Amino acid sequence: MPESLTLKSLRKAADAGEIDTVLVCLVDMQGRLMGKRFHVSNFLESAHEETHCCSYLLATDLVMNTPEGYQATSWEQGYGDYVMKPDLSTLRPVPWMAGTAMVLCDVLDHHTHEPVPHSPRAILKAQIARAQAMGLTAMMATELEFFLFDRTFDEIRKGGFRDLVPFSGYNEDYHIFQTGKEEHVMRPIRNHLVAAGVPVENTKGEAEAGQAELNIRYAEALETADNHTIAKHAIKEIAHQQGHAASFLPKWHADRVGSAAHVHQSLWKDGTPVFFDVDKPRGMSDLMGSYVAGLLKYSADVTFFLAPYVNSYKRFVPGTFAPTKVAWSVDNRTAGYRLVGEGTKGVRIECRIGGSDLNPYLACAAQLAAGLTGIEEGLSLADPVDGDVYSMTDVPAVPHTLRAATDALRGSSMLRAQMGDWVVDHYTHAAEVEQESFDRAVTDWEIARGFEGA
Numbered sequence: 001m002p003e004s005l006t007l008k009s010l011r012k013a014a015d016a017g018e019i020d021t022v023l024v025c026l027v028d029m030q031g032r033l034m035g036k037r038f039h040v041s042n043f044l045e046s047a048h049e050e051t052h053c054c055s056y057l058l059a060t061d062l063v064m065n066t067p068e069g070y071q072a073t074s075w076e077q078g079y080g081d082y083v084m085k086p087d088l089s090t091l092r093p094v095p096w097m098a099g100t101a102m103v104l105c106d107v108l109d110h111h112t113h114e115p116v117p118h119s120p121r122a123i124l125k126a127q128i129a130r131a132q133a134m135g136l137t138a139m140m141a142t143e144l145e146f147f148l149f150d151r152t153f154d155e156i157r158k159g160g161f162r163d164l165v166p167f168s169g170y171n172e173d174y175h176i177f178q179t180g181k182e183e184h185v186m187r188p189i190r191n192h193l194v195a196a197g198v199p200v201e202n203t204k205g206e207a208e209a210g211q212a213e214l215n216i217r218y219a220e221a222l223e224t225a226d227n228h229t230i231a232k233h234a235i236k237e238i239a240h241q242q243g244h245a246a247s248f249l250p251k252w253h254a255d256r257v258g259s260a261a262h263v264h265q266s267l268w269k270d271g272t273p274v275f276f277d278v279d280k281p282r283g284m285s286d287l288m289g290s291y292v293a294g295l296l297k298y299s300a301d302v303t304f305f306l307a308p309y310v311n312s313y314k315r316f317v318p319g320t321f322a323p324t325k326v327a328w329s330v331d332n333r334t335a336g337y338r339l340v341g342e343g344t345k346g347v348r349i350e351c352r353i354g355g356s357d358l359n360p361y362l363a364c365a366a367q368l369a370a371g372l373t374g375i376e377e378g379l380s381l382a383d384p385v386d387g388d389v390y391s392m393t394d395v396p397a398v399p400h401t402l403r404a405a406t407d408a409l410r411g412s413s414m415l416r417a418q419m420g421d422w423v424v425d426h427y428t429h430a431a432e433v434e435q436e437s438f439d440r441a442v443t444d445w446e447i448a449r450g451f452e453g454a
């Protein structure tokens, strides 16, 4: 089976009895695949043109509630349909599911067939188009960190999410013997993803018991976000097939290291990396300097798109490799932004703020929105920080709560100019809904703290 499919090769595979099912999917606000399972004959006959879904799919929360108050979708508007338009360049086999292929869709307005502006894929495409208009191609890579647990999601849920047991017993960072015990999960993840056209570079153990990382070769931004989404889905599904839960919750335990999704970024022009200038310190071009200065200047504005839930902010703890400060460094992992590939053609900036729960389309789009604005404004970059950034008091902090990041998002004139009020208002509402939902919760901590002593 080839790594990508055309309608012609899909028909051939269907005739040979190799494929009977096509997953037709959009990517929702949380970065999950939502859609339908088509019989291949119907997909080939008509659904490859378009199919339809309820508009609430771009206004749900993490547990699939449909909160009120969105301008885009409401009882008053009758929760109508969107068009799901397959992007046939993403058609591919799903080797870990028997007889299955999949395709990702763009989401279009039912009446006008224009892109739905708050669809994550549309938001990223708009920033890519902005880069293209400047003659630039955005190359990106997102790293996927997650935890493997002993039992499946369903078993863990039925147990009330208590007594979570990570798959391994101690820090397994780069640990070949320890990760050997996980190969019944990780080997099929690597091999099936490569067979589905996702260019996996490697997997490795991460710096906590049960923690793993998957790296995918950098690509153009849209492909990177597609690859991340498909890989995350595959990791959860293959782990489930093997009797495990793979969780992307950034902080599952107060005393354990959290999970990140670092975003590597470089800009290219006609196949040449324009972040590289051999004559400049560290090989960083002036253009790269302005881009990184934009990332720093607008870091608070875009934090919500890197850390979208209440739990995301529990990761920002000094001494855990998660950044707490908005600063840039040369290969120093305590800063929010790290220069990687110093003095080489591979020179790039790595944003370390994002948690494993980020939506890659929104994260990449927000990084581009900030960085490209830095270029447009001709910003110059201050010197990098050195040493333990955690302890520095003269550099700004990463917004420490969802509430603070929501305020920065709501008030961002940069994002309102670059993404539009509609998009900013939609995601601000998502953030408010999440915060209000948490504010209503009575947590275990409060009960243990005050039950007797209050």
Ligand code: ADP
Binding pocket: 139, 140, 141, 142, 201, 215, 216, 217, 218, 264, 265, 266, 273, 340, 345, 346, 347, 348
């Ligand atoms: P490290 O181990 O220091 O994090 P890696 O060499 O593993 O760095 O690379 C991390 C990610 O950066 C990989 O996904 C890789 O494909 C990506 N990457 C490499 N070069 C570039 C580049 N020029 N632009 C964007 N991403 C890149």
